[in-house]
Amino acid sequence: MERGRLPGVSAPEQIVCHADMDCFYAACERLREPALRGEPVVVGMGYEPGTTNGAVATASYEAREFGVESAQAISEALELLPRKIDAARNGDSVAEAGFYRPVDMEYYESVAADVREILHEHAETVREVSIDEAYLDLTDRVDWADVEEFGRRLKATIESEVGVTASLGIAPTMSAAKVASDHDKPDGLVVVEPGEVRAFLADLPVEDVHGVGPVTAARMRELGIDAAGDLAAADPATLESEFGERGRRVHRFARGEDERAVEPKGRPKSFSRESAFHEPTDDETAQYDRIERLATAVAQRAERRDVLYQTIGIKAVAPPFEVRTRARSLPGPVADEALLQEVAAELFGEFAGQRLRKVGVRVSNLSFGADEQPSLSAFGGDDGEDPDPDGQRQRSLTEFE
Ligand code: TTP
């Protein structure tokens, strides 16, 4: 899916944080019932005597020690870990038993809202993926040297203000950040720096690659692909013939390649592309050239989405993080690549020749055409597993390129 890439436009430089709460529903139950702390806790439906069907929503890490896990039948969970109340009644050891609580979505949603508020305080752009999971774009907030400290503070704030623990992964791409947050659960903080993603993933089992579910992983093993490193080294054409477009996508993820930008859910308010120079430069020609390429990329992206734009903006970042922006509104909405290039270059004129580390082009004030329908088929779900690995199924990957 390289066709949206333009020569000379490097992958956008991003710092992405993926946050995922630990055993979230169980953590919520512990919040309002402190006696459950440190105990095996199972949250689910259908464990009351007389009801037989139901499934585990989640289990605390103590309960997972007994083999209890999400989506397991409650009958199976009860065999592995009986209820304390029943164990006591039967004279069995209560140490080998757990607490069962029914799902209470309304309460979990209220806790999730508190967590979200903190996440939004820590980043301008947050993509909420599920009740306990979100991506944060930290690019303009922190430097790689500070990300660990940032992560520690964010975790401490969530813990002290809400009372649940989060695991964080911080990486240059969304897919790597997702793997990183899961890598040291619970209470994890894993930073994967640019250039280290492929090495970080290499020895992990292939199903740890974002987007590889158990069915795909089993077939990959038959093909001799056991670890993420094997997937990264596999032939993309073979992967495509076996797994369709998903094969190419997970191949790229295993190599640390993922062009997606963190974007809030719903219709975008703007389209933008930015790109850092190898090192800060005052070379006007290189700067204008970059602006033009970025304008083309943005114009094509808007065109693919059948979107008109009325406001055109540019961004110039001087080292280390001095961000300057300029924007101009047109008399009416347009989709016009040449005009976008021209206006962007004009706006950039004010900064041309200054020492810059990064430039960007943005269009906003968008009007959506009738065809603007997210593609349902573009993301995930080719074999019934992992149907929506990160809640982005509706988004076509091309829109991020
Ligand atoms: P997860 O983040 O997948 O799981 P978790 O937060 O319980 O545990 P972890 O520490 O591994 O992140 O899902 C978030 C919540 O979504 C989870 O607490 C309960 C709910 N859920 C279900 O109801 N059914 C499921 O099959 C899964 C996986 C989750």
Ligand code: MG
């Ligand atoms: Mg979770």
